[in-house]
Each structure stands twice: as C-alpha cells, then as structure tokens.
Amino acid sequence: MSLPFTPRPSQRRILRYTGGRLGVAAVPGSGKTHTLSALAAQILASGQLEPQQEVLIVTLVNSAVDNFSGRIAEFVNERGLLPHVGYRVRTLHGLAHDIVREDPPLVGLEQQFSIVDEIAASSLVRDAARAWVHAHADYQPAYVLDALDDYRRRKVGQKQWPELVEELASSFIRSAKDRRWTPDRLRLAAGQQPSSLPLLDMGIEIYADYQRALTYRGAVDFDDLIRLAATLLETSPELLERLRFRWPFILEDEAQDSSENQQHILSALAGKPGNWVRVGDPNQAIFETFTTADPDLLRTFIEENPHDEMPESGRCQPSIFGLANFLIEWAMTRHPILEVRDALTPPPMKPAPAGDPQPNPPDDSAGVILLTENFTPEEEVDEVARSLHDWMPKHADETVAILAATNDHAARMTDALRRRKIKFRELLRSTSPTRAVAGALSYILNYLGEPDSASKLAQAYKVWRRDWREDAERQPLFIRAVHVISKLKRVEDYLAPISASLPLAAPSDLTALTPEAPDMLSDSEREALEVELDAFRAVVRLWHGATVLPVDQLILTVAPAVFSAAADLALAHKLALVMRQLAGENPHWRLPELTPNLAEIARNERRFIGFSADDSGFDPQQHKGVVVVSTMHKAKGLEWDRVYLTSVNDYDYPSGQPGDHFMSEKWFVRDGLNLEAEALGQLKAAAAVDEFSYYQEGEPTRAARLNYVRERLRLLYVGITRARRELVVSWNTGRRGDAGPALALKGMQEWRDTTNR
Numbered sequence: 001m002s003l004p005f006t007p008r009p010s011q012r013r014i015l016r017y018t019g020g021r022l023g024v025a026a027v028p029g030s031g032k033t034h035t036l037s038a039l040a041a042q043i044l045a046s047g048q049l050e051p052q053q054e055v056l057i058v059t060l061v062n063s064a065v066d067n068f069s070g071r072i073a074e075f076v077n078e079r080g081l082l083p084h085v086g087y088r089v090r091t092l093h094g095l096a097h098d099i100v101r102e103d104p105p106l107v108g109l110e111q112q113f114s115i116v117d118e119i120a121a122s123s124l125v126r127d128a129a130r131a132w133v134h135a136h137a138d139y140q141p142a143y144v145l146d147a148l149d150d151y152r153r154r155k156v157g158q159k160q161w162p163e164l165v166e167e168l169a170s171s172f173i174r175s176a177k178d179r180r181w182t183p184d185r186l187r188l189a190a191g192q193q194p195s196s197l198p199l200l201d202m203g204i205e206i207y208a209d210y211q212r213a214l215t216y217r218g219a220v221d222f223d224d225l226i227r228l229a230a231t232l233l234e235t236s237p238e239l240l241e242r243l244r245f246r247w248p249f250i251l252e253d254e255a256q257d258s259s260e261n262q263q264h265i266l267s268a269l270a271g272k273p274g275n276w277v278r279v280g281d282p283n284q285a286i287f288e289t290f291t292t293a294d295p296d297l298l299r300t301f302i303e304e305n306p307h308d309e310m311p312e313s314g315r316c317q318p319s320i321f322g323l324a325n326f327l328i329e330w331a332m333t334r335h336p337i338l339e340v341r342d343a344l345t346p347p348p349m350k351p352a353p354a355g356d357p358q359p360n361p362p363d364d365s366a367g368v369i370l371l372t373e374n375f376t377p378e379e380e381v382d383e384v385a386r387s388l389h390d391w392m393p394k395h396a397d398e399t400v401a402i403l404a405a406t407n408d409h410a411a412r413m414t415d416a417l418r419r420r421k422i423k424f425r426e427l428l429r430s431t432s433p434t435r436a437v438a439g440a441l442s443y444i445l446n447y448l449g450e451p452d453s454a455s456k457l458a459q460a461y462k463v464w465r466r467d468w469r470e471d472a473e474r475q476p477l478f479i480r481a482v483h484v485i486s487k488l489k490r491v492e493d494y495l496a497p498i499s500a501s502l503p504l505a506a507p508s509d510l511t512a513l514t515p516e517a518p519d520m521l522s523d524s525e526r527e528a529l530e531v532e533l534d535a536f537r538a539v540v541r542l543w544h545g546a547t548v549l550p551v552d553q554l555i556l557t558v559a560p561a562v563f564s565a566a567a568d569l570a571l572a573h574k575l576a577l578v579m580r581q582l583a584g585e586n587p588h589w590r591l592p593e594l595t596p597n598l599a600e601i602a603r604n605e606r607r608f609i610g611f612s613a614d615d616s617g618f619d620p621q622q623h624k625g626v627v628v629v630s631t632m633h634k635a636k637g638l639e640w641d642r643v644y645l646t647s648v649n650d651y652d653y654p655s656g657q658p659g660d661h662f663m664s665e666k667w668f669v670r671d672g673l674n675l676e677a678e679a680l681g682q683l684k685a686a687a688a689v690d691e692f693s694y695y696q697e698g699e700p701t702r703a704a705r706l707n708y709v710r711e712r713l714r715l716l717y718v719g720i721t722r723a724r725r726e727l728v729v730s731w732n733t734g735r736r737g738d739a740g741p742a743l744a745l746k747g748m749q750e751w752r753d754t755t756n757r
Helices: 009-014 032-045 062-078 090-104 118-135 149-176 182-191 198-216 224-233 237-246 260-270 293-305 318-333 377-394 406-419 431-450 454-464 476-486 489-495 507-513 523-546 551-562 564-583 591-600 674-687 699-720 741-756
Strands: 020-025 057-060 085-090 248-250 276-280 307-310 368-370 398-405 424-427 625-632 640-645 722-728
Touching: 009 032, 009 307, 020 293, 032 057, 032 062, 032 248, 057 062, 057 090, 057 625, 062 085, 085 090, 085 260, 090 224, 090 237, 090 260, 118 149, 118 564, 118 591, 149 198, 149 224, 149 260, 149 674, 149 722, 182 674, 198 674, 224 237, 224 260, 237 260, 248 260, 260 276, 260 293, 260 398, 260 431, 276 293, 318 699, 318 722, 318 741, 368 741, 377 398, 377 406, 377 640, 398 406, 406 424, 406 625, 431 454, 431 523, 431 551, 431 564, 431 591, 454 476, 454 523, 454 551, 476 523, 523 551, 551 564, 564 591, 640 699, 674 699, 699 722
Parallel strands: 020 276, 020 307, 057 085, 057 248, 248 276, 368 722, 398 625, 398 640, 424 625, 640 722
Antiparallel strands: none
C-alpha cells in the first residue's frame, strides 16, 4: 500500500504550476514521480483539457512508464475521475514510434515497417564492422602501437581490433543519427574537409552497410525512430499542429538524460511558449560517455526558463546525505582539474520536513564506513562477503546491496557470495544462471561450427561433464578424458572409427594420449576411460546429426544432454528463441556467426531478459534479507538500507591527473588515443562543415577523458545516495596492483575524519 501523498514545500511550489515552461532540478529521493503524477492528475481535474486532449508524460525507461501510470491512476481515482483517460505515458522511443506511425510514407517507410531490437541491431553492426575489417586488412597498423611484435600484432588483429571497430561503429552510427546525418550526407561533408579523416571514412562505410541491412529488412532501429520523428515534425506542419492540440501539456521526467534530438522533438511538440515541465537531476546524468545524452541541455533549459528546485529528500540519514553534499562541494571547489568542476552542481540535499510521511532515518555517523585498507581485488571481494556473512543474520528484515563499478566486478561478487552460501539477487546485464547456460551452449555450438578441432571438442566435453570437476571420485577420469580428447590427431577417427572397437583402446594409443603411462592405469581405470569416451562419442554424434536443423532446434536438441534442472532447460529454450530471431534477421549467418551472441551473454556483455519482473521494474523491498548485486548504473532510482560501494579506486574513478588510466582506452592503440572519441571528433568536424570547426588529433581523446571524469564523479554521487541507513565504501589496488583510492574518496575520508572529531 502506498504512503499518503503530503507535498513537501518544494513539491507544493511545483504543484502551483498552471502553464508555460518550467525547469526543475530534483535531488535523489525528492519524489519526482509522485510530484509529476500529482501534477498530471491536477491538470486533468482542472477542466483545461478538451475530450480529445491528453497530458503527455515522457520518461526514460519502460519500468517508469508502469510506475507513472499506476501513480496517476491512484491520484485520478482520489479525485473521482476515470483512470487511464486523458493522459498518455511514454518513453521517448515509444513517443517517437507513435509519431512515426502517424504517417510512415512521409519519411520513406512502408505502412507496416518493423523495428529491430537492441540485440538484432548490435548483430547488424557487428556484421557490418567485421565485413569492413576483412576488407581493410591494411588499415589496422595506422593506429596500432609500432612496438608490438608480430605475435601480439596478429593477436590484436584477430580479436581486439575487430571488437574496437565494432564499438567505434556503434557510437558513430548513434551519434550520426542523433544529428540526423545520413551516410550520403556525411560523404558529401567528408569531401569538403581540408584533409583526410580516416576514422570518419570508416564510420561512414560501416554506417552505410548497416543502413542497407536495415533497408533490406524493411526495418528501422530505435535511433531511427527518434531521427524520423524529429524529421516528420519538421516536414509536416499539419501533423505537428494536430499533435500539439492532442498534447497541450508535456511533463518530462529524467530530463538530464535527454539528447539534442530528443529535446528537439519535445520542444517542437510544446511550441512557444508551450506547456512543458522538465524535471531531472544533472548530478545523476550517468549515461553520457559515448551516448547522445547531454546533461548540459537540462542545465541550459533551467537557466533560460522559469525554474525551481526540489531539494528535500527523505531517503538518506543525515550523515549519508551530508557525505553526498560534501562530494558536490568538493567537486565544485577542490577538484584539481578546473575544467571538471562543473560535474556536480547545486542544489544540495536537504532533510524532509517534520511530519513527512517518508522521514529520514535517524542520524548515525557510524553508519558511514569509508575503508582505508589497500585490498587487492580478490581481498576486497572476500572482505565484503565476510562482512555480509556477519551482518545478514541480524538484519533479515532489511535491504542490502553491493554496487560495483563494472559488470565483471559484480559477477566476482556473486561468486564470493555463492561460496559463502549467502542468498543474493542479481541486477546485471544477465544473471549467473543465464550466463552459465549461455556459456555452456556457446562452447558446444562453437565446436559444432568447427568440428575438426580437438581443443574445442575437449571444451564441449568439459561442459557435458562439468559436474565432475568438483567430484573427488570422478575427477581423475574427467582429467584423463579431457587430455585424451584434446590430443586427438584426427577427430573424425574418434567419432567415426573404421573398426567397431574404440580406436583409443590399444595401449599404443593411450601411451601418447593419457597423463600417465599405460602401465600406470589399472584394467578398471582403462575400461572406465574407454566407456566414458564411448559415451561421449554417442552424444556428439547426436549433436552432429542435429546440425542440419535450424539453430533454435539445434539448441533444443543439445540442451537435454547438458542440463537436467527445469530452470536451466527453460533458459535454454529462451536462448533458442533469441537465436532463432537472430537467424531470421540474418539468413546468411551460420553457426560461426551466430555463436558469438551466446558467448556475449555468457561474458555478461549483453542484456538478456529472464523470468523475473526485474526487466520491467525492480523493488528492493521485495528482497529483504537477500543481497542485491548490481552495477551502479542499474541501481539508479533504487534504494537500500545498507549499501556497499566497491572498487572506488583511481582506475574506476579517475580524476584526470597525469598517470591516470582510463578503462575506455585500449592498450594497443598508439599515442594513447581513444579511437571512439577520435571518430566522433571527426564526425563532429564533418557535421559542422558550415561552421568554424576542425579536427585535431588527440583533442577528442582529451575531451572524452574529462567527460569521463565528470561522469564517474556523478556515478559516485548516485552510489552514495542509494543508501538509507548504512554506507560502506572500499577500494582495491586493481588488476595490475598499482591503483590507489580515488581522489574523491580521499577527500571524503578527510571530511569524515574532520566531522567525527
């Protein structure tokens, strides 16, 4: 049951709104959703709308759509009005889809156009990027370190360079579409540049190939929806006027994550002066790096229009929001890099007023724990797990979370919790069961795509008998079988022997292929090995027979031999559906092209929708007594009684000083260049061809580093403000052992020591 809504002073000011433009800076826990929902209900009850009109509410993610719809329905019911009438809640992509559907042919689409999702779009980008790499084998040396020896250069060329080109292409295409530049228009602009821009040429070529793939499918991606919606509003004054009449009031949430194109759409719909309320927190803009989001757009809107603040928050106890406020002040006045002192801005958080339905927890300075120990990454993981092992039994009715800087670090945390038998729930790109199932299937399909590889067949065997690894009785047989299979000279002789007897049964064969000499194997050990190899051969033959089937049916054939748990089999079924969709969208792909998608899910590099409601919304209150493991990005908008912030070192949270390293930069690229940033710099130079703009190598890398420093400061602020009662912050020395505590953490430790004197 929801709490009664008693507006705080700042919320009452927002609810006095009657029209025009209004920008609102709202701190974490200030009740943005409640306030905008109440404002929507208030407008509906005011009688200002005609029967055909609606209040348009625009938010960032699908889960917020459901949240807004439910809250507004409650307020509308309280006023005696019909729920779900007179208002529309949309994500920006959902709104763009509504707009484009009004007249698809006007922007060159068929009436029944389709939309590719993120998974399919990523696959198309990968396809185009890999085709470009294959066609430009001589391009890589221009950007790779000269000092690399032939072996390392070859390894980079096989894996890391293609992956970098794919990342670069994704950012390039997204940014080009946000500027509404087509490949043809970019080619014309590139031809007018005073000098060659090779990364621009690369981006244009991959972009064009990607768009051809979409056109072939009669489809658009999510970025196209935004681009085409903006274009449609510009080219159809009649449609624009009709939509302005339909939506006379626009309420926008999470406006700090808006892009220039998104802002353009809402500005066009609102008109001038227009009834447009934008609420957000620039201090929580954590999706900026290499995306089209820009928190300065909201800051500028607030400066140029009537504005207000929502600083009261009932989320954190005073010592925690005191730490958050200190971080704002430290960043604005003490950060050594003057250019990033705009990363965090006022307003600071203020406590909820007396009598508020959501009061702040009582102050407890001991609840802010800033650890000073220089843990290794492994030691930090173990220390957090040990701390939770001691804390959990006494706090079964409270919520707790571990917030990590990266998905990889979070996954290591789940491993440590599992070892200590601590209950946990994951908010990562994919859950550990999904990763395990996807990883197992990817190894088997990887072998079936290269069936003469003994090493890949051995990996498939490891998957098939993965339960034997920790079985002391069966482990020796497991090791012998892996060794024999991995040393096969001709896999086909094993799978299809000429004689009926097992080809590895003779002592002469086992001499070369077993860890021990034949005379060290007893008759029973030799017989067990032969039986095991024969059993695996039968399974592999079954898999080979299924390779003529579509990929989803192949997976469903493989799965029963690998999994026995119902949940694992159900996950395999869902993965089969994902692979069927990919195969349908890429009919020329075979196993070698399809299998990497499973591997990405297994490595936690791709989001996969599972069974829970987490994909449409997550409520920490439903998981009391269970540790939630999440990245800080995924934790935005959530809160827990106790929060662990991990890996707060100067690698995950660099300050931009000399000697800092940046995880977005690749070790093998010359001159420390960030090629993603350089490609976008060249795109920006071309897109500004009519303005005074030019490209200078290295400047985009420097600008990207400063933006990254800003974003990581905001990410730390978001992490701190997820905690209600207790906050534990730790750091580690990093993978190379040379990282120190983040500079901001040092400042917070000094503040804590001074405050506690």
